[in-house]
Structure formats: structure tokens, C-alpha cells
Amino acid sequence: MTWEVPPADVLLGRWVGRTVTTVTGAPNRILKLDGDNVVVATRKSPAGEGVALADVQGALDELERTGTVTVDRSILGYRSAFCGAVIRTLAGTRRVPGSPPRLQRREVWEPSVAEDGDRSLNAWWEHIPAERYWMEITDREDIGTDLHSPQRDATGKPNPGYSALLYLQDGDIVFHYDRNEQAIIAWSRAVGPPGAAPTFWASHRGATRRRLGTQPREQPGWWLDLEGPFLLTPPVTLAALRATGNEILAILDDLAGAHGSIYAPFYGYGTNRELRPTQYYLNKVPAALVALLTDQPLPPARPTPIGEQWRQPIANNHATGQRQVQVDIETVERGLRGHIDTETALATALRAHGLEPLSPGPTDPNFDIAWRTADTLYVAEIKSLTAANEERQLRLGLGQVLRYRTQLEANTELPVRALLIPERAPTDPTWTQVCAAVGVDLVPGTALLERPGRIGEIPST
Template sequence: MVAFVLQPANLSKKSVARHYQDTIVNSVVFDDHRSVLEADQLARLEKYFPDGRAQMWGAVPGKPRSNGSLVNKTQYDKLHEGDGVAFYGGKKLYHAGRIAVLFRNPELATRLWGTDENGQTWELMYALTDLHEIDVPMDTIRPILGWSAGSFVQGFSVVEGEVALELETACGQARADSVPSSQTHPPALPVQLAALTADAVHAAIAEFDAVGREQFLSHHKYGKARDYFIALNGQLYDSKAIVGVAYGKLPGRKPLRPSEFSCGNQTVARRLEALGFHVVHSEDSGVPVQTDPHEYWWSGDDTENVWVEIRTVDGIGLSLQCPDHRQNGHRDPWFDLVSAVRKGDIVYHYSTRERRFVGQSVAAEDATHDRAEGAYSVSLTGFSVFDEQIDLAVMRSRADALFAERDRLAALYAGHNLYLPFQFREQRSEFRMLSNYFAKLPRSIINILFDGQSSGAPAPTPLSPPTGFLQPFKPKADTEYISTMAGGSSTRTRAHETLVNNFAEWLAEHDLVPMRNAAVDLGTEDPPTVIEAKCVNGAFADAIRAAVGQLYEYCYFQVADRDSGLIFLADEPIPEQWCRYLEDDREIGVIWPQDGDFHLSPLAEEYLGVTD
């Protein structure tokens, strides 16, 4: 059954505002908390949020009832991934979103938010997607809930069924700018879907049957459905067209135009299922899913072959990888962009850790779709590092030109989603990259970013040639760094960068020149080595497998010199049996901190030409 969360979070309270800033505005970086995330939880989070971070919130289990159950746990157990959430404070609902991943983790909750006065923590957790600003006063909400005047949200509350659908509609109508989010979903329906009846839908289906599909769609100016269909009596009906026409069957209503609402699992399909109709996705119905060759504004223009990967996790320049669907099992248009990549296309790489463009690669093949794994992937080659520093500050300094170019493209390709990688905020100082994984990068935008001026019509842009595998080492923020966002700042720990920076200093002290690039943590050119650093946290097998795989990939995909000596840098001593495996079987040296210095295995000493 459809459910909806009313989550009290009054930002006038300092503790609530601080928690909201830390895990909603700034979001939670998975790498910072791997030691307390269960393997299954981490896998689900990383599958849904491939950029390695998500906005999170939670609820305490609550007081025990007379039957032994816990108040909030009982409510929480009604939820499913895909259900809606709205945050309440100041006598209104002010933010709304959707649950992407549900999980219970008291250790992570304590680390993020501490405990309340009763010693409980907010362990009933959920990761959010499509979080956006709304402004829905309680006067609007009370009639939907059947509450009396003066009532307000007093605790973690979950409503179900028709009431949940009406709340979703109310929040969708009030949609404003998005809070930075890891995924993008279609907006909720901007009409009162709750008013739609089964009789009206049947009337629309009867009209469809009477005139046939082609005439029905042509008369009402709808295109053929690609994703969602009503399955009835052995036939399939285009769900969006049926709903739009059915709305006009209601007393005093006119049919909806296609531009007046969006179709998706959380809007049209959800309402149809609530009315008792069976809705199927095209991949389940036998209807072939095809990409309209005119779907994208750049279709047919071979010069518009540039994309941008917005990445948090390691592996820049090796491959593109993302799921082919959302957590709810259905397609995401931003993920689908990866499937459109073709051999020879150019991929720019933006590092969210460094908040800058770090380099570019070339697609080594057409995108592949592994239906069994539910993933798109593209192998990359020819990674090269950018000499020019194009970071967030530079982009904001060129925001006026970027806004103007966006408006030009929107007018030129009216009716098309541009799929640009930016959040265009009214305040130029808040201009930033999207947190989506993948986006389109028009040639005209490249000209603005890398030349500082608009080029007018899109034209091919000369690309920086490779400048060597590694670049001079520049330390990143280590033990603590400040992430500044609207409304405040958050202090974070980067043990990984502390380890890398410390060993870079060790290399310099031993007359070796530390180097790195956007993919490789650390290395040297003379002698040639590649060093992969990992924070082990006691999980030796996982860390070693990851390091071995990445070291081999760096050489195979020519991100580093293929003749390099390979070294695993750990943050704690590695057991002898693992050292033997790495040295004798994999020919990988091992290094870890020891007594204020570093311990080097025999092979690591040989590769670096030093004596421990």
C-alpha cells in the first residue's frame, strides 16, 4: 500500500538545524562511514547513488506500547522504498522527497546525530532522492488528514492509501527549487489525481477501443507510450494518454494536454494502481523499448559528442558505470544518457571531491547494457589530465555567460530537456554542479568553461592533448576540511588523504618526486610506480581486492605506465599471509605506517629503489 511520511524537523531548533545541515544539505559520503555500514546496506546505497553520497534522515524507535512494540518502529515498518516524505516545521511542510533506500543502522545514526535525551538514536534511517522545496501550510494539510483546526504534526507519522496519494499531490503542486540531490525524478503530478475515478478511466479506454490507437492518440495529441501501459483484457493501453483523456471525463473537467503533467511510476502508474488497474512497464509487457532518434536535442549532430561524468568514488578515467533503473525498478532518464555514449565520444570528468574538472577520456566502445546485472557501462581510454584549473570558483565567475547559453539552447531546442550538468540558481554565488552521475556537455558550454567566452553556435572544441600519465603531486585536504554550504559549514575527516599526503612527504624526504592524477592516488615516474592507498578498517580482504583490481586497471587502461611497479599503501599493518599473496602471487609491494615512519615490504623497496 502507498505510504507517506510526515517528518517533524523544526529548523528553529539548533540541534535539528545542525543535523539537517550535516546530512541533508551537505549529504552523507559513504566512504566516510564504510566501517559502520553493513555490506548489504552499502551495496544498495552505492547501486542507487553511484556518485557515493546521499541525503539521509531517520527516526528513533520510540516509546514501547503495551504490547511491547515500539511506537515509531511500527510506523516505519509500513514504509517501502519509493514512498514520499515531507518535512514539517514552522506550521508548514517545507521540503518533500522520496525514499530511495530504507535501512536500520544505530552505529551510523549515532555517528551522524548522536543520541536523544532518552539515549535513543535515529536508527530507523532512509536515504532520500528528489528532495525539493515546498510551501504547504497546515491549513491545507489538515482537511486531507481529517484533523481539527489547531492540530499539527507532533511526531514521526506515516499515513497510507488515498490520504497518502492526496498528500503527494499537494506536495507536488507546491514544488519549488530542488535541494541538492543525488538523483532526479519526474515532478509529482500538478493536478488533483485523487479526483480521477475508475469510471473515468474505463470511459477513456472505451473511446480508445472505439476509434483505435492511432486515431485516439492523434486526436488528443499524445505520442505513443514508451514505458507504462495499462494491461486490460489482453490489451495494452498508453497510460499517459488514457489518464489525460480520462480527466476530461470527470464532471466540469477538460482533457489534459501532454505538457500539463508527467508520466511515471510515482504519478500516473501509482494512481492507476490505486484505482485497481494493472500497470506494466514496457520491459515486462513485451513492448520493445526504443529510444526515439529525435528524443535528444543533439540527435543527428555528430559534433555534439561530449559528456561529463560527475564522480565522487575512485576510478576516474577507467569506465562509466551506472544502474539502468532506479531503486523502484524503473528507468531514469539521466542514467539512460550513459546508454547513448558511442565509441569515440569524449567524456569530461568532474571530481566532486576536488570540485573541479580533472581530465578527459575517450569512449573505447559503444555503451553496453547488461540486463542481467541491470547496468550500463562504457570502457574508457586515453585519460589525460587538464592543465587548466576549471573549478567551482571559475564556473561561478562565468555564471552569467553560462546562464545566457542555457537560455539560448532552451530557445533553440524548445521542448527538449537539455540535460546540462549544472544547478542554475538565482544567486550566482550558489551556482554549482548537479549531483547527478552523468550529463551532456554542449560544445558551446565547453568554450565558455575553458575559453571564458561564448562561441555562439556550437562548434568542435580542440581538446587538450595528453600531458603524461602523472602530474606533480598537490596535497588534498587531509585530516579535516570544511565543506561550506548554504546556511553554514561542516567539518569532515579524510583519513585516506592524510595517509596519501603523509607518504608523499616520505617520498620527497627520500629524494623521490611524488606524482598523481585524477585516477591514481600516488606514484613516481623515476622509477615508475603506481601506489593505491586504502583505509582498511580491519577488512583486509575487501581492501586488498579493491586495491589489486584498481592497480591492474590503471595499467590496462593506460591511466599509468604499464611498466610501473605496483604498490598497495595501507593505513594499518597487513597480515603476513596477505603480504605473501601480494608479493609472491600478484607482484605487488606493500607499505603501511609504523612507529612514526613507514614499513616497506621487500618488493616495495625494490620498486622505489630505497632501503627501509
């Protein structure tokens, strides 16, 4: 990850309506951009006072040029504390111990996770597209600016609360639980891959603090940029969470029974099982828990793109001969002539209507063909039929396309519509009713070959 410092107006524009914190912990709320100034509310000036953008830009330029900025009036001017607060919003900056305070950038690079990162967690969520939620539990002053943690705990061993950071994917949603407020106060989106760089860190455990001291110490760390934070109004307090504590714990217990270690953000304390946040820094929030954490509308985790450019199917030389070895049934199916003709006719019909046919991407379910309109994602399973295999093929195809629909619904904001397309009409006409009963359109491939425009007859609602 390369170091980039945005212009002052761009950086400050991202923080309008939000609070940045000085190196001494004083809150500065950015109210608005006003010409060549930014209006900032402080404890002394709650109505807001203008700070020249040029002053902030000068501090950013100094950081980019030398890598270090001294937060002092003699260098940065009267609003040096605010300039320092703005610099602290940049991922990959740290405070250097000493007086006057100095802020220093560190180069953040993409780590070699296979070599350097602990990937031994029970990643029960990895193949479930809806499981894209996490929770930071911290008392940081700049909560929501980024995620960062040591690579190992105070004993030198991997820690699930730190190693979990390596499992986040671009677009995942991170809730922020503030220990000081005892509430979930905001959420953010993960941006890009994790990076490795030193971090200043102090343990939250009392025994560790007594042994090592309360002052943060520099150590190897993991970093991840965030888009946000986006405030929850009102915050979701621990008291409110405890009101549904039994339901929350029931969900966590069920998942733990099914998967083992799930790295949940809450646990039940004592015989009464009082809901409490864990001591771990970063935790996995099960998707089933999100509705109980907040009733405020949240966008889904940023969906990964579905599908890629359609690939013309190619005849399989082994498709018509006797199978001598075990082969992938779906690969053979795609090699049958009826399948190829039907899929090609569908792709032609789509393009005739200005729609782009799609083949599965690396992370998609193994559908035959898909396409999207402005308001719907369509997924189709194509089946060649013979008199001997018709019933089996239709049952298989219906099960496949239902499964694909469910998987795709978890990774797109569009409604997903499923189609079963046999190469000809089934001899048993009740198959149309069977498919309709589960919300699947049955469209014979012969209709596409005779009238490629038939795809346009499928209503969009």
C-alpha cells in the first residue's frame, strides 16, 4: 500500500459533521467547509471558528515531504492542535513519544500473509457469502479511523482478536463498540487488504498492564483502512443489548455448537449469563446477529462483482462416449450438443436485447449463464434432455438453480430471478407448475432457437 496524502479540502470534506481528536484528547468537530476555511467547533468555541485550509495543507505537505510533523504553534501556527488532529485521521500515522508531540508516518505495505500472518483461526464463515460482519471493541479516541493491532500478544503468541484482522475482505462491515461509552456507536467498511507496520499498543488486561506498564509500546502490527465511520443515532447501548441478551446468546450458542470457536463479540458471564463484550480487539459478528444489534437500516457488505464475460461452451469429446473414468458431471453436461446450442441461443437472445451474458467468476457459484437488468439479476441452469434422463435432469437442474439463487442473493443488492432452461419442453407438462411453485421460470430452449426474442417475453417483475 503506497502512502498518499489527499489535499486538505478533500480530506476535511470526508470529516464534515464528524469529530477528530487532538494528541491530547480534545475533540474538534468539523462543521463545514467555508471558502478558504474550515469551520471547527471546540470546547472553547462551540459555535465554530474558522481555520485556514492553507494551515492544514501546510501540515500535510510537511508530513508528505519529511515524514514527521511537530505539533507545535511555533511550527504549525495557532491551530497546530487541530492540524495534528487532522493528520491523525490518516492511516499509517503514529505519535512519537516526547515533547512537543510529533506525528510520524510509516510506510504501510501488504503483508505476506502466508509467511507472516496467523491463519490458524477456525474460519467457519469463509464459504458463507452473508458472513461479512465484524466488531472492533476498543477505548481508542479515534475509533473508526482504521483498524490496527499488534501481530502477537504480550507473551509473543498469536491472538485471535488480532489475527482476525487478516481475514477481513474489502467491503466487509465493521461495527465499533466503544468501551468508554459502553455502546456500539458506529460502523465502517473495510477498504483494501491488510497491511503490516509498527503500532503503539497498550494491553487492556489489568494483569498485563501491571506486568508491562500502562504506556503503549511499539511492536509489529496489522493495519486496515476503513471507509467511515458512519454514526449510529442513537448508539446501541450495552443496556439495550442486554434487553435481548437471551436471544443474542442463543444465536451464539447455536453457532458454536455447529462450528466450534466462532470468535463472537459477546459472551454470557456468570450463572445468570449477563451479556458482556469480550476482551478481544476484533471479533466476528454472525450475520444472524445483526438484526438484534441494531434496528437502524444498514447497507449490506459491499457485494463482490458477480459474473464475468460469457465464455462460449465447447463440445466435450468424452460427452457422447461411454465413461471409463469418473468425470465432473457438470463439465460433461456443458459438452453436450443440446446444452451448447441452448446456451448459445440464450446468449444470442440476450445480446439482441442489449443485455450482456455472464459466465461464473472465480468466487461465484457454478451457474451456466447469468445476466442483469437495471433492477434484477437473472441466473439460468441449462439442461440437455433425452427420453431416458429427462426426469433426472429436470430434478437436478431445479435443485441447482435454486441453490444458485440462494447463494447469489447473499452477495447482491438486486433481487435474483432463477430460470430452468431445458433444451426442449418436458414431456410432463406439470413441470411448469412445479417450477412456478418455487419461483423458477421454465423456458424451453427450443423456443429460444425458434424465436431468440422470447427472452424479452419474460417479465421483469
